[in-house]
Amino acid sequence: MITVKNLKKSFGELTAVDDVSFSINKGEVFGLLGPNGAGKTTTINIIVGLLKPDSGLVEIDGNSDPTKSSVRTRIGNAPQTLALYDMLSGRENLEFFGKLYGLSGSKLKERVDWALDFGRLTDRQKDRVGTYSGGMKRRLNMAGAVIHDPPVILFDEPTVGVDPQSRNMIFDSIEDLKAQGRTIVYTTHYMEEAERLCDEVAIIDHGKILDLGTVRDLTKQYGGPALIEAEYESLPDDISGLPGEFEGNTVRIETEKPMEDLAKLTRNGHTLRQLRIDQPDLETVFLNITGRSLRD
Numbered sequence: 659m660i661t662v663k664n665l666k667k668s669f670g671e672l673t674a675v676d677d678v679s680f681s682i683n684k685g686e687v688f689g690l691l692g693p694n695g696a697g698k699t700t701t702i703n704i705i706v707g708l709l710k711p712d713s714g715l716v717e718i719d720g721n722s723d724p725t726k727s728s729v730r731t732r733i734g735n736a737p738q739t740l741a742l743y744d745m746l747s748g749r750e751n752l753e754f755f756g757k758l759y760g761l762s763g764s765k766l767k768e769r770v771d772w773a774l775d776f777g778r779l780t781d782r783q784k785d786r787v788g789t790y791s792g793g794m795k796r797r798l799n800m801a802g803a804v805i806h807d808p809p810v811i812l813f814d815e816p817t818v819g820v821d822p823q824s825r826n827m828i829f830d831s832i833e834d835l836k837a838q839g840r841t842i843v844y845t846t847h848y849m850e851e852a853e854r855l856c857d858e859v860a861i862i863d864h865g866k867i868l869d870l871g872t873v874r875d876l877t878k879q880y881g882g883p884a885l886i887e888a889e890y891e892s893l894p895d896d897i898s899g900l901p902g903e904f905e906g907n908t909v910r911i912e913t914e915k916p917m918e919d920l921a922k923l924t925r926n927g928h929t930l931r932q933l934r935i936d937q938p939d940l941e942t943v944f945l946n947i948t949g950r951s952l953r954d
Contacts, residue, residue, distance in 0.1 A: 659684040659841040660705070660810060665714035667700055674700040675711070676865035682843065682858075684809075687836050689856035690845040691940075693948060697865040698845040699738060702814050705843065706735045718810055731759060734811040736803035738818065738845075740795055744788035748779050748798055751787060752805055759806035769805050777801035778827055793824025800831065811835060812843045817851065829854060849941040859940070863948045873940050880946045881938025884916040888923055889932040907931075 660682040667675040675697045682688040690698050703709040705716050707724035715722060721729045743751055752770045761769055774780045777797035787795065800816055813832070817825045832855055835842060846852055852859050853873050860870035869876060890907045897904055901919045902911035913919045916935050924930060 659686075659719055660688075660843065661715070661717040662701070662705065663715040663717075665701065665704055665716070666712045667704060667709060668712055673865050675704065678714070678862070678865070678867055680860050680867065680870055682841055684841050685836065685839045686857040687832065687842045687844055687855050689852040689859035690843060690862060691847065691849070691852055691859050691944060692845075692862040693847060696863045696948075698862060699814055700865075701862070702735070702737075702812050702843065702845060706730070706733055706812060731806065732808050732810055734803035734806070734808035736800045736811075736813045736816055738814040740799050741802065742787050742795060742798060745786060747784050747786055748774065748777075748790070748794075749783040751798060752802060755802040756805045761806060769807065773801040773805045776804065776831060791821070791824075793820040796820050797824060797828065797831075800828065804835070809839075810841050810843075812845075814845045815847070816844075817846070817848065849939065849944055853940050861944060861947050868947050876943050877938055877940060880943040882942060882946065883912040883914050884938060885934075885936040886911040886913060886916055886919060886923075887932075887934045887936075888920075888930050891929040891931050894926070894928050 662681070663679050665675050665678040666673070678697070678701055680688070690701065692698050700709065704711050705724060707730055716724055718724055718729050718732060723729060724733065743754070746754070749770060752773050753766060756766045756769055774783050777800060779794060779798060779801065782790065782794065787798065790798065796816055800813065803811060816828055820828070829851070832842060832844070844852070844855060856873065858870060858872055859876065861868045886902070887908065887910050893907050894900065900909065901913070901922055902909040909923065911919050916937070920935070
């Protein structure tokens, strides 16, 4: 459904996108993950035709020029910077966006009503957007991206600055769109969001894709060992055959097979007072690949 081949884009001496390639099948959610300034938004802007790459190719459902209106009508884009008119109501914003895509009459009303429900904004549809909370604006921003019922949708960090309720509602809405067969590109630097939503993810930094794959495969490759920390009710008489390092009644184990080592700790009826198992996750993968230094 979406194919990106060898994209490059520079701004003066800054290379924002450097030989980026990936493909997304119909009905998938693809996560583009990276620190601030990694090249995510520039890549999105090239895909939707807002920027022209210095070189490389973007194909949307077989069409290789996203600047054409016939291709753009098949794309929905919710940018990170809110694209809303504060002096208009929520309904008026959606009516405006719908008309830009050629909707009118009963079809426009039908789609606006649907989009208001999609954003859980029906009860505030007549209020000026300037009175909306941050979460409501994000939801309206997303609703505007899907007003014309596009098969391809790009959400650029849609949960920035939203409350937990709006964030959870955004997740539900994206999962609903996926269930309807939409193809979605989702950029974020919140790893738990990608773990929940994405079929595949690409980790991008300094304009380059460092690796891509399923969350499970990347975690297996880059996540490192699990960590077991267990505290015994009373220390076993013989700990020589037990894995890990002991400090008093507490043992710490770094392991690739946490359940096997846990079974060793509790054999012969030994009782644990406390137990914690930290499994590697996508955040661990992300930090291991991109590094732990601060980004400004």
